[in-house]
Amino acid sequence: MKLKKLAAVTTAAVMMATPVLADLMFPSLSYRTGPYAANGTPVADGFADYYTLLNQRDGGIGGVMTRVVECETGYSTEKGVECYEATKGDGALVYQPLSTGITYQLIPKVTADGVSLLTGGYGRTSAANGDVFSNVFNFPANYWNGASHAVNHVLDVNGGDISGKSIALVYHNSAYGKEPIRTLEELAAKHGFSLSLLPVDHPGQEQKSQWLQIRREKPDYVFMWGWGVMNQVAIQEASNIRFPMENFIGIWWSGSENDVAAAGDAANGYKALTFHNVGTNFPVFDDIQKYVVDAGLAAGDGSNVGTVLYNRGLYGAMLAAEAVKAAQAIHGVADITPAMMRDGLENLVVTDESMEAIGMKGFGPNFAVSCENHGGPGLGAVQQWDATAQSWNMISGFEPSDMDVIQPLIDADSAAYAAENNIPSQCN
């Protein structure tokens, strides 16, 4: 009986929680609590602030106001499902869950429900094949591009020849951390370097064994696929064994201010990949200061503005907003539906002109999405930490990855998924 009473109260609460308005709804499956809260908070802030800016400065997108509905997942897949079901009936246009686990779970669901999923820089890499994954987008770059960027950077540093070099991969022992292994193995065969794998179990507080092994084997380079506390400990341990920081390259999820904070000056020179620019040296940040922070509308306390993860949230929000504009142009309707949003994402073109128009010229790479290619060309850059200035600096432009190696892998993995789930070709 108790149960039914609870159920009744819940029903009432759910009923009240769902107002229906004519606006553009962007669900934000954020995590401001739990083990990864330190990273989730700035991303969620950046995401929310961009839409606040659009509403305050432009009156929404194409005259329709935007609305961000935050739902706390705590990085748990079960909460993620709850959040998805709670928001999907509310006109949600595109989901950006910022979690590989939740992404895997939502891939079949969004396709069935006709909503879109945008997983820039994470999620299922083979979703770049739009022929199979009709509603999933992972531009501008994915993990396999990332693996190739890291190798390309090492190639650049060594004048194009790294045969006989050794690279160690320190990775989070989960689906996320295992993503780059296949690509790196292929690249190792192609370029003749040797690859050793060092898994670190969640959460990664204790990594002495891994770093002692690195100290013994002395690899020339160390790549890292880490997240949360694992990053901070790894950078600390790397400095403890005096591994040269400029030979230590992290994926974009291992390259925020948080990750280098604990190690202090010792982290100087550490490198990380990125697919968007760093800092606040863009006109859009003046507007954020003026319309959002100074107006007291910032999602957080405003202290995160301009950090790497804040910029990433901002960038994701901007891509979705640009896709809305594309959808509005295609369909000639301002208040678009989730299905139109999908078309917008699929026909998104990011150019210097379009970025300049929103005050973000050079903030991210230029790319175009098509029906077959939901991942874009996979451009990425390298950033380096300067501990004296306490800032990340870009040390390369947005450069392409080795698609000759990656494309066959994407095709094979997506073909396996299509066969397993009987998915017909979408683009012909």
Place this chain on the structure above:
Amino acid sequence: MLYREAGDFKTSYAKDSQTFPIKFDRWGYWVIMVIAFGVVPFIINDYWVSAVLLPFLIYAIAALGLNILSGYCGQISLGTGGFMAVGAYASYKLMTSFPEVPFFFHVIIAGLITAMVGLAFGLPSMRIKGFYLAVATLAAQFFLVWLFNKVGWFYNYSASGQISAPERTMLGYAVTGPYASASAKYLFCLVFVVLLAWIARNLTRGSFGRKWMAIRDMDIAAEIIGVNPLAAKLSAFAVSSFFVGISGALFFSVYLGAVEVGEAFGIQKSFLLLFMVIIGGLGSIFGSFAGAAFLVLMPVLLKNLLVGTLGWPTDLAVHFEFMIVGGLIVAFLIFEPHGLAQLWRLTKEKLRLWPFPH
């Protein structure tokens, strides 16, 4: 007034030992059954099924299983998450290897496989007792998770090690995969819950249950009166793992659809289930349901109340959610130390006598 024994005469032993000795309870039971099978499937939507009912039903199965082991047989286990993973991966391998076999049997076989694994990890219980055993079962937890993460065969060598449930049907309706309707998923799990609760009830009040309880209360004394501790403990491990395996299979295939072993079946899950059993009430079928309901429904309810109705920032709401759930657990303990089930029993006692105080 309605809730009393007077006028409810028992004329046979069978009647005397029935599950619901009071007429009102029997009626209540049938009414709940009719509502659960006949009404709920027609009025629920995706949100209700995915956010509330499926997790409740699936956790209830696992809590039943753990309650058999910990509540009835007194062997505290923290390996539940690992055993759920066995069920999930077994069902995944079965689904992909034998697509022609009906999915219902996959779930059952996954449960049986988990029972085997549970037997193996139950062996140390011959020597180790109490909290020491609890920590020993953690070895199973960590080892199994590591194994499923490491050996490619278990996840069919997919690029990232995630497993995704393909679509499977039951009587022509999809029960797994994205196109499964809310009511099909709900009914499929409900059938398992009812079936397993019935098995659990009858096992625990039969000779098996009495042996388990004798072991729980004092194993040496039980041995002296002729209970074989080996058989009793191992059978508890096997039955418990069977339940947990089924819940793991349903958790993966019907509820989430895709899982990653470390995240979905990690140590947190083992603790969560133990909390459910303890808060619900050790050694009580009703307690398993009450505990699952409390820990599944409470956060959803609080979230909808704080964020949805009161419009709080999501992070503050979650912090308060934790504080309220924690505070409630402590408050419950102070008022009624033996779990929700005992609270329920006391309420019934009181109702029986109502409106007279004595």
Place this chain on the structure above:
Amino acid sequence: MPDQLLFAIEVTLNGLMAGVLYSLVALGFVLIFKASGVFNYAQGVMALFAAMTLVGIQKGQVPFSHLINSILGTDLHYFGWHIPALIAIVLTAGVMVLFAWIVERFVLKHLVNQPDIILFMATIGLTYFMEGFGDLMWGPDLKKLDVGLAQGGSLWIEEHTAFLGGDGFYGFFIDKLDIAATVVAALLVTALIMFSQYTKQGRAMRAVADDHQAALSVGISLRFIWVLVWSVAGFVALVAGIMWGAKSGVQFSLSLIALKALPVLMLGGFTSIPGAIVGGLIIGVGEKLFEFSVGPLIGGATENWFAYVLALLFLVFRPQGLFGEKIIERV
């Protein structure tokens, strides 16, 4: 000496150091279990809360700032002072005493004479509460903990041991932080033993651990002892929080270090302080050596489960743990 052997020695040394860190966490469990029979699930969260409070006090953070700001619309974050580490540690210890008093006053007092499982469950409730409360008070962002402990490999040791091996051997790697942790742990254990052997309160604490009712009957205040024990455990949690937090920054994951203590407890016995130390060392060395020798063959990341398997093996031969009280059962 062949390099491989030197490496094994190096791994062993580092395993011992890691073991000390595990022991620090396990110690808090043992203290409370011994004195009150409570398996304190909240020990990990206490370490997190203590470390958060330390950083908060040091940096002059306004507690509950997010809550205050969102209710009152203010913009408070910092008081604007910076307190030296030592004073901040003392103040934090004070907060932990206050915490112990609150726990006793509002939770334990009401649960006297309840079975162990009930008390265990109460600490589960406490854990949930503290997880929410800690984040609410200090915010979930990553905090850098700086109490002036040295970090990084010790050059001196490296230089003076490098001659042992060939060109591939750089000398032993020992983290300065680990050395500091070992010294602190040694001091802490000595202080604890002195306290329990030579002070009145310490003897009362041991009496309570021995037999609640007998202790009560000779006039020892059970409630005072409980506050005392929880305060001491809170202080141990603070030390563990500092040692672990210095490495990784203070964040939610710090509460998960409790998991590292479980195999130590199981191996050393729940009721023995020397057991926690020796157990920690065995686990530390065992898991590091296994990862070093067998790990590469089976794919690595074996430490988590091997620690438990190792403890399990010990338990099969000694079901009460290495130093646990012998279990005597009568019918």
